[in-house]
Amino acid sequence: MEVKSTYKYARISPKKARDVARAIQGMPVSDALDALAYTPRKAAQLIGKTLKSAVANAENNHELVADELTVKQATVGDGPTFKRFKPRARGSASAIRKRTSHLYIVLTDEVEIPEPRERSSKPKKRTQVSKPKKQKAPKQEKKEKVDAAPADAQPADSE
Secondary structure, X not given: OEEEEEEEEEOXXXXXXXXXXXXXXOOEHHHHXXXXXXXXXXXXXHHHHHHHHHHHHHHHXXXXXXXXXXXXXXXXXXXXXXXXXXXXXXHOEEEEEEOOEEEEEEEEOXXXXXXXXXOOOOOOOOOOXXXXXXXXXXXXXXXXXXXXXXXXXXXXXXX
């Protein structure tokens, strides 16, 4: 059975929270709570709150045992962005975007969970459609100059 918990409008950038969420995916709940307790990031505290809420939902609403639960999914979505402006030189202003996140955690009591895919640090190479190469015309051999007079020229008569 799956148990869900959400934390909406968390005041943290989704990019910063996704790193922590990926770290606990696929872990048993007890290991995930330990990992979050020793992670020195703001996102770890927020995701820990959401994880504890999901465990409480499982125990109280679905009568599941917390020791048998594992984190099936831990995702972070974009929330609304608060837009502020900061005055700059010569009467101009620059935008400040205060980003928010929606945290989603799904727990399951099923034994078999597929391992999360390992991401390589290198980006995939894009395959480009190769343009046909221009073929050069074959070089023509230069004709050797013949010392003889051209055939259509008439010999000069000397009288």
